[in-house]
Structures are given as structure tokens and as C-alpha cells.
Amino acid sequence: MTHPHSAPQRPPLPRGWKRFVARLPVHLYRIGLGPLFGRRLLLLIHTGRASGLTRKTVVEVVEHDRAGGSWTVASGIGPEAQWYRNLLLTPQATIQVGRRYYPVTAQPVTAEEGGRLMARYAPRHPSAARRLCRFMGYDIDGSEADHRRAGESVPFLRLEAAPGSY
Known part of the structure; x- marks a missing residue:
């Protein structure tokens, strides 16, 4: 496995038709699906960050705390993701889950907690965890320890619902 503190090689961001496919979920949300x-x-x-304009992206929920009203998401392309960088600067956002909207505040997750998140996520979604780790440049054997080490370098954000909105 690549050491989680080294900089693994990530593939380039999608362009052309691959970018269209990657952005398709945003369009499906836009038309009510x-x-x-x-x-x-x-x-x-x-x-x-720079424009001050409203931006939209669809992200996978790694963990949802129904009792506390929070959703944890990961930046699969690392800390360079525009949405991730935007939320670090302006943590107030809105999320849509199904047909419901929630005002949220983004909180970065520590590397240690990221490791625990990935270790919990991998058994629930093994193929998605493998793809994420591979995309992030990690060659893992599927063990909890490998997922934990990879998760320590994945940037996670916890999206906390505003009090009374959840």
C-alpha cells in the first residue's frame, strides 16, 4: 500500500463526456429526480470562493447521524476539490437529501476520525471503498488497517444541520 502521508498519483479530473456523466446527478436533482x-x-x-456565486455538486454520503442531524462526506479527489475548498472558506451551505433541504455548517474531520470513518464505511460499501482508495492512488488489500490508513488521508467534512432544521 502507498503510505498515506506520501502524495499518491491521482488521475486527472474528468473532461468532455466523462465530465458530463460525472455532473449528471446535479442535473437530475435540478429536474426533481x-x-x-x-x-x-x-x-x-x-x-x-472567488466568484461568490452559488455552486452545486452531488457527493456521496459516507455516514449519516440521524439522531444528531449530520452527514459526513469525503472529497474523493482530495483537498483540491473546488467544493471542499469552498466549504473550508465558507462553511455555511444547504444540502438536499431526497426532496428535503437542510441548512448546514461544514466541519473538517480529523485524520484519525477519517480513518475510523473509512474503516466503518468499507464493510458497508466494499466496492465503493475500493474504487475511492484506488482513485486516491492507494493500493489496498481490503483489510480494516489498510482502509483506516487510507481514510486518514482522505479529506472528510461533517455537515451539521442547523439547530431546529432537522
Whole structure:
């Protein structure tokens, strides 16, 4: 396995038709088909760092705390993801899960907690965890320890619902 503190080689961001396919869930949310994704994906509506304009992206929910009203998401392309960088600067955002909207505040997750998140996520979604680790440049054997080490380098954000909104 690549050491999680070294910089693994990540593939380039999708372009052309691959970018269109990657952005397709945003368009499906826009036309009212967000409920098709259930609780596995959410639409993140946030503010662009430089432009101040509203930006939208669909991200996978790694963990959902129903009692506390929070959703944890990961940046599969690392800390360079525009949505991730935008939320670090302006953590107030809105998410859409199914047909419901929630005002949220983004909180970075520590590397240690990221390792625990990935270790819990991998058994629930083994192929998605393998793809994420591979995309992030890690060659893992599927063990909990490998997932934990990889998760320590994945940037996670916890999206906390505003009090009274959940």
C-alpha cells in the first residue's frame, strides 16, 4: 500500500463526456429526480470562493447521524476539490437529501476520525471503498488497517444541520 502521508498519483479530473456523466446527478436533482438517489447521495449547494456565486455538486454520503442531524462526506479527489475548498472558506451551505433541504455548517474531520470513518464505511460499501482508495492512488488489500490508513488521508467534512432544521 502507498503510505498515506506520501502524495499518491491521482488521475486527472474528468473532461468532455466523462465530465458530463460525472455532473449528471446535479442535473437530475435540478429536474426533481433527486429522490432517485435515496440517502446515499446529496446535493450540496455552496458558495464559490472567488466568484461568490452559488455552486452545486452531488457527493456521496459516507455516514449519516440521524439522531444528531449530520452527514459526513469525503472529497474523493482530495483537498483540491473546488467544493471542499469552498466549504473550508465558507462553511455555511444547504444540502438536499431526497426532496428535503437542510441548512448546514461544514466541519473538517480529523485524520484519525477519517480513518475510523473509512474503516466503518468499507464493510458497508466494499466496492465503493475500493474504487475511492484506488482513485486516491492507494493500493489496498481490503483489510480494516489498510482502509483506516487510507481514510486518514482522505479529506472528510461533517455537515451539521442547523439547530431546529432537522
